[in-house]
Every structure is written in structure tokens, then in C-alpha cells.
Amino acid sequence: MNSKTNRTSLDSSDTLIIETIRKSNGETVTKKYNKGQFLGKGGFARVYEFTELENKIIFAGKIIEKASLIKSRARQKLMSEIKIHKSLQHQNIVKFEHFFEDTENVYIILELCTNQTLTELIRRRKRLTELEVQCYIIQVVSALKYLHAHRVIHRDIKLGNLFLTDKMEIKMGDFGLATKLEYDGERKRTICGTPNYIAPEILEGKGGHSYEVDIWSLGVLAYTLMIGRPPFETTDIKTTYRKIRMNSYAFPEHIPLSEEAKSFVKSILITDPESRPTLDEILNHSFLKKNSIPKLMPASTLAVPPSAS
Numbered sequence: 001m002n003s004k005t006n007r008t009s010l011d012s013s014d015t016l017i018i019e020t021i022r023k024s025n026g027e028t029v030t031k032k033y034n035k036g037q038f039l040g041k042g043g044f045a046r047v048y049e050f051t052e053l054e055n056k057i058i059f060a061g062k063i064i065e066k067a068s069l070i071k072s073r074a075r076q077k078l079m080s081e082i083k084i085h086k087s088l089q090h091q092n093i094v095k096f097e098h099f100f101e102d103t104e105n106v107y108i109i110l111e112l113c114t115n116q117t118l119t120e121l122i123r124r125r126k127r128l129t130e131l132e133v134q135c136y137i138i139q140v141v142s143a144l145k146y147l148h149a150h151r152v153i154h155r156d157i158k159l160g161n162l163f164l165t166d167k168m169e170i171k172m173g174d175f176g177l178a179t180k181l182e183y184d185g186e187r188k189r190t191i192c193g194t195p196n197y198i199a200p201e202i203l204e205g206k207g208g209h210s211y212e213v214d215i216w217s218l219g220v221l222a223y224t225l226m227i228g229r230p231p232f233e234t235t236d237i238k239t240t241y242r243k244i245r246m247n248s249y250a251f252p253e254h255i256p257l258s259e260e261a262k263s264f265v266k267s268i269l270i271t272d273p274e275s276r277p278t279l280d281e282i283l284n285h286s287f288l289k290k291n292s293i294p295k296l297m298p299a300s301t302l303a304v305p306p307s308a309s
């Protein structure tokens with residue numbers, strides 16, 4: 001199947017994007033999208049609301065300028081992101097609808113997450129209650145279990161890559177650093193990740209790394225949601241890396257936290273990847289083993305903590 005696009009200006013801000021899909025039997029179909037509100041900007045992409053005109057469904061349309069993909073590494077990274085993301089289907093992973101291109105851009109059509117990411121949530125709320133952390137971590141673990149079962153390591157689990165839908169459901173996104181292992185015992189050697197969330201074995205670089213790097217980032221994520229900033233954060237990267245290698249972090253005394261919550265984080269942030277808990281062990285920690293954890297949080301928690309009732 002083959003596709004190309006035409007862009008027609010409707011007014012100053014909205015643009016009509018027409019995708020022509022040529023099927024293998026020679027038939028052509030077109031899909032028209034109205035490019036609307038700007039949603040955000042990433043390393044290479046600008047993301048807008050894309051309304052599919054026939055069914056009026058609103059998606060997130062990621063536009064990547066081909067001019068930014070001149071370096072072969074950037075192009076390879078995008079192709080790998082598309083190939084991996086396309087193959088995934090899970091309740092807690094941003095749904096990849098499809099992609100197409102024209103002479104200037106590559107377009108990726110994704111499930112729309114209207115409530116931004118956990119970065120904006122933490123910015124507004126400063127930190128979350130333990131109940132919210134439990135609710136969100138369970139959803140992230142569910143996505144990770146699916147990924148790891150399909151031999152995919154995300155390698156960039158962090159607040160900004162965890163989106164919230166209109167129903168306040170967590171959707172993991174951005175597979176730009178993800179990798180798919182050829183076989184289970186394979187070790188990866190590329191140094192990647194986001195400084196604050198990077199696992200110690202990636203910094204050591206000795207025996208390579210595997211699935212356990214996502215588990216480490218999950219521990220960093222849990223701490224960050226509870227405290228409002230990452231455990232190893234400092235003003236310079238070198239010091240942050242030293243702190244990660246030394247596993248040096250503390251729970252600030254002025255933030256009230258249950259012993260169970262602290263024990264949860266401590267049980268995950270284990271320097272030796274082999275000794276780190278599995279995702280099932282994490283789900284069996286008493287912090288997450290409670291009947292009272294809701295499946296979803298109400299939208300009011302975008303602005304204020306959930307009520308105690």
C-alpha cells in the first residue's frame with residue numbers, strides 16, 4: 001500500500017491534510033484530516049490535533065519534517081520507533097493508528113491523550129497522594145509486563161512519556177528509545193535514557209543491559225510521583241550519575257510518607273539488576289496489594305488531591 005498527501009490551507013491556523021492510500025488492487029481511498037490545535041513539541045516532532053473528517057474522530061498527529069531526518073541515525077531511530085510502536089496493542093499504551101508521508105513530512109497518527117502527561121500533572125499538583133501513585137504505577141506495570149513479554153524494552157520511562165486520556169487512564173508513549181530483543185538473553189550496549197531515570201548498569205556499561213532498566217526507571221518514577229522531584233536530581237549531570245552509581249538518595253522529612261511507600265521504592269531501586277524485583281514481585285508488594293486502589297482517578301485530581309472520603 002502506497003500513500004501520499006496534499007495540504008490545502010483552510011484558514012490561517014487549520015490545514016487540511018489529505019492522505020491518498022493506494023491499495024494493492026489499484027483502488028485508491030482518501031482520508032482527510034483537519035490539522036487543528038497544537039499539542040506539543042518533542043525532539044523532532046510537532047504534535048497537533050488531527051480530526052478525521054469522515055468519522056469526526058480526533059487523533060494526535062505527529063508531524064516530523066523530513067529535513068530533520070537527513071542524518072541517517074535520526075531516520076533509523078524514527079523507523080525503529082514506528083516499527084516497534086506499530087506492533088503494540090495494550091490498554092495502557094498510546095494506540096498507534098497509522099503513518100504516512102509526503103515530500104516534506106512524515107505523519108504519525110496516534111490515539112489522542114487529552115489530559116497531557118504526568119509532567120504537567122506534577123507541575124500543577126507538586127506531588128501526588130499515595131493512592132494516586134498506586135493507581136498510576138499499577139497501570140505502568142501492566143504496560144511494562146506487556147512490553148517485556150513481547151521482548152520490548154522501553155528505556156525511557158519518565159513523567160513526560162506517560163500520557164493521560166480524557167478518562168484519566170495512563171497511556172505509555174514515545175518509543176523513540178525502545179528496542180526489541182532478538183532473543184531473551186540478549187544484552188544491549190547503547191547508552192540511552194533520560195539522565196535522572198537512567199539505571200546504574202547503563203552508566204557502568206560493562207555487561208550491557210536488559211529489561212531491568214525499565215524496572216529501575218519505574219522505581220525512580222514512583223519516588224518522583226510521591227516526592228515531586230526525582231531521587232538523584234542535582235544541578236549537574238555528573239553529580240547525578242555519581243549519585244545513581246552510589247544509590248544515594250533520601251526521603252525528605254517534611255513530606256509525610258508511609259513506611260510501606262518508602263519500602264516500595266527501596267525494594268525497586270536496587271543497584272544490581274539481577275537482584276531487582278520482577279514486575280510480578282512488584283505487583284505483590286504490600287503497597288500495591290490493596291482492595292481500595294481505584295482503577296482510575298477522577299478528573300478533579302488534575303487540579304486537587306482526591307478527597308479522603
Ligand code: ADP
Pocket residue numbers: 039040041042043044045046047060094110111112113114116117160163173174176
Ligand atoms: P518526541 O518523540 O519528538 O519527543 P513526543 O512524543 O514527546 O515527541 O511528543 C511531543 C509532545 O506532543 C508531548 O510532550 C505532548 O505534549 C504532545 N503529544 C505527543 N503525543 C501525544 C498524544 N498521543 N496525545 C496528546 N498529546 C501528545
